Amino acid sequence: MMLIVAALAIFLLSSFFSLVLSSGYGKSNSFNSAMSILGAFTGLTGAACGIWSGGKFLPLTHKFWAHYLYLDYLSHFFLFVVFLTILFVSVYSIDYLKPYREKKSLSFFWFNFHMLSFSMCAVLLSKNAALFILFWELMAFSSYFLVMTDHKAGHVRHAGFIYLCANGIGALFLIAAFSFISDSSYSFVQTFSHSSLAFFLALAGFGLKAGFIPLHVWLPEAHPAAPGNVSALMSAAMIKMGIYGIFRALSILSPWHSSWGWTMLAIGGLSALLGLIMSLGQKEIKKVLAYSSVENIGIIMIGLGLAVLLFSLKLNELSMAAFCAVLFHVFNHSLFKSLLFMGAGSVLHAAHSGKMDELGGLAGKMPVSASAFLIGSAAAAGLPFLNGFAGEFVIYYAAFSSLQYAETSFSIFAILFLSLAGALGAASFSKMFSAVFQGRPKMKTDRKIEDPGFYMKSAMIFLSSSCLFAGLLPYFSFNFLFSGFNQGFSESRTMLDLSKILLLMSVVYAFSVFLFIILYIARKRIFSKALVSHSVTWDCGYSSEVPRAQYTGSSFSQLLTDFFGKVAGRPGACRSVNGYFPSNFSYAASSRAFFYETLxxxxxxxxxxxxxxxxxxxxxxxxxxxxxxxxxxxxxxxxxx
Amino acid sequence: MENLRILFQILAMLALSPLLFGIINKVKAVFAGRQGRSVFKLYYDIYKLLNRGAVYSNSVTALFKIAPVAILSLTITAALIVPFGGQKGVISFPGDFIFFSYILAMSRFVLILSAMDTASSFEGMGASREAQFAVFSEPVFFMAMITLSKITGQISIYGIFSRLNPSLWVVNAPVLTLLVFSLFILMLCEAARVPFDDPETHLELTMIHEVMILDNSGPDLAYILYASSIKMWIFASFISSIILPRHSDIFWSDCLFYLAGIFLSAVAVAVTESVMARLRLLRVPHFLMAAFSVSVMAFVFQSFKG
Amino acid sequence: MEIISQFIVLAVIFCNFFLLYSYSPSELVKFTAIQGVLTAALPLLSSSEFEYQASAFAICVIFLKGFFFPLVLNRIIKKNVQYSNGKPHYSGAISALLYLSVFFLSVWLSARLAFETKALAWIIPASFMTIFSGLLLIILRSQTVSQIAGYMVLENGIYCFGSAVFVNQPLMVEAAILLDIFVAVFVMGMAVFHIEREFDDIDSEKLSELKEV
Structure with a gap:
């Protein structure tokens, strides 16, 4: 697809420009962002055409390309997701990087940014293992340098080091997996065919990039340390490269063993639950978002495991529906996760602190960011009206439909994991949103808190409207993304049923919104005649209003973190109280990373x-x-x- | 005829749901030897509140002001999925119970956020507890649905409930009894009754649902009270459709059975409230996990039968 | 022609002997240069017809190894006049023992590898010997010039081996080797300059101060 190759060329060229012209255009935010937007837009059109036609539109037939590049529906899908993310993040970066410009030259930053975009797309296009690993490593290095943008801070260096280790170990696993795949003469013990070994090695290697438990430890370090737009790009696009790799491994290795499906289901369930439990105990916005990424990758793995298990039971239609659900969730997740990181970035810009214990009450002063963050949180919690729900619904549907067949005990696990993840997600995101944006400010600050600049706002508005669109009208996004899949939509009854159900869901959403409007108008009419006054919050007669008395994020989640104990990472360190009238007492609560410290x-x-x-x-x-x-x-x- | 039936369903649900709280209070009063309030008290309360003004706190944003509207519209949407009198709900599609559960979760999310908006520690307490209860009650609902789906082989609410009939009870009595038990506990949790929450008081011990609406007043409070009565109706109708399933072609007799079932479940709630005390807060997750294990037992019974 | 080639091979072997014995850096450089010129001249003499390309190339190599590299190295030696005495720590007997063991090792290796060469039967062992003596120079001497000389001797041996074994495309291989040694000497010259400027010493023994534990 020439458009995609052109996009890649644009990225490569702009990376060299930013390095070469480091004194003039190379440093400029707008020039680099414009080149990135141009490349992303070109690629986006190419990928959209590719998805719509199932990878058959204008294929690359020239011998030169065909030797090195490989474009099918899967590559087009992930390219679509990646280009979309790059587009929005580039628009966001124009304003986000303005404070950095005074401190240092950004040409190296943009070089790495363009290199990251280029290598992500090139990974999706590579045909053989050598090219794949080459671009994979390029992706790892450019993202490492991006994470280390603020390398003067100690915790950033530490995070970068952990990230580098994770990349290196992942690459080792990948090389081992590739060597097993290519060497067909190697046979192992009887119970374990070598394709299983190759698959598990590939799962480990790609898992270090995707970030499911227990290979996730770099995520909560690297995402807070990186600048906001880099975290958005990494979380929304780069992590999906791991998922793409697992898809490719599944497509290369056959036959699929049911142990693979069970492993992926178990890993996914564990990631979904533990990710959210750990996010409940965190006190910093970006760490919560990083753990939420772990959770969503867990949901994706649940879907993958379900699909593989359904396929091994010969329930092909349901299996395909589950695969589509996974891809759907990949798409939706990239939308709302980049939105959330952008919101976090604007909070950081305004308040210069990401700690939830120091924030609060920002919604009144930053309405655009607050509404965007609210939409993103609702989407991340998998609530209806927004796009996070649509992907989960399809996984639920596949699981429930398979319950009638006797051997499908795994569906129960999938359903239970998903339901727990949904409830925990709602708890975690309501905690974060309320601690940051609602209530009253917990710490006094002299900073002027206001909505961020035009480009940041417009990127957030665009993304929230696309989240709303994909959520309220999932029929359209589902049909657009999956009509070209496999043999086509019309041959699978499950997919047709699903699209009809999604259409019905949109009708229900419309009805609900209509109801809302009616009730709102009724309320307005009541209020036009009624007496409305303002006062302080009801405080049971206590006369001085203290912002510190309100529930912080940690107190909100205290019941749950106490229930889950050490896994949630909250060991309170307090000296024991002696006697009946203790005079000195101190309590310190810090959020620790459970897996990192115990494993x-x-x-x-x-x-x-x-x-x-x-x-x-x-x-x-x-x-x-x-x-x-x-x-x-x-x-x-x-x-x- | 079909449209008339649907209209009747909607109107009946909207009109009769505040009656449930009245019935519960009346039965509790009988247990306590009092005369108690009128059965129609909630209607009077809603009417009174709708004619009042409101007081808003200084800390709230627009979210607080539109939350009650959102909660009511979401609850009514959820109520339309539930079957009425052995017939379809207004909205029915395969997988609708997933949608139903998540719509209720959305309304809970909005309620939690509006509570946290007020910067009050009371409401924060209620919101935190509500979030925790939700975590443990969601799996109960889904496990019950899994079992029902396995018994009937259907994946829509109407599909499940239409397959339930007295002959199924004869065959599957233990399974269905366990399911009714766990769904009853779920109803107690979602509708905020004893042993999870005491709707009568606003003391710290019982600060869960009642306290989240402490700062709402006037029409907002009317909306929220109405929404909670509809929620009670929803869960009562689930139980009624299981314990008194009847699918003859005569709509009126089916309706009578259905309403009788709802009435019975309200009385059961009242009896439970009268004989039980509220649980310690830390015990609530354990109680909900007990309900979950009851559902799991039901499922295991079902799987090993067939 | 062939007799001259055989004598040259013998001369290469003896150069190794002198290299292992000499400890003055200027002597080392001298013998390295001689060895380099000899090995460069070998392919010229072994081929029967006269090829322009090969002879031009050989003249380049002779210029580089016989003139240019010794010039660079002598400049380094002159700059570090006080360290020009690089007497090795071991005695002459051990040098002889090392030389003999290297000789036997290379003969054994070439017998195992069984290359077929045209007429010069001793060229393969000679090249192996040159390689090993270069390695020995690097390992056993601590002075920097000895190490550079050892590296060049190593490259001589590889060059010799290449010219013997690659009949079809000698040019590519030899050009690659030449590029390698050119860059290496260049880099090493610069590195020595900078190390000397920084640390006032070019003895590689002192580098072990930098180790971690």
Missing amino acids: YLPAAEKIKAAALRFSFIQSGNLRLYVFYIFIALAALIIWKI
């Missing part, structure tokens, strides 16, 4: 201790190192001859 840090310490025992090999003597090389070469030669 990864001890493992890292042990590995480090074991490795230090071999440190004598590194004597620092240069000539000894050359001797090592010589020994290794000699050993290889002698072994071979």
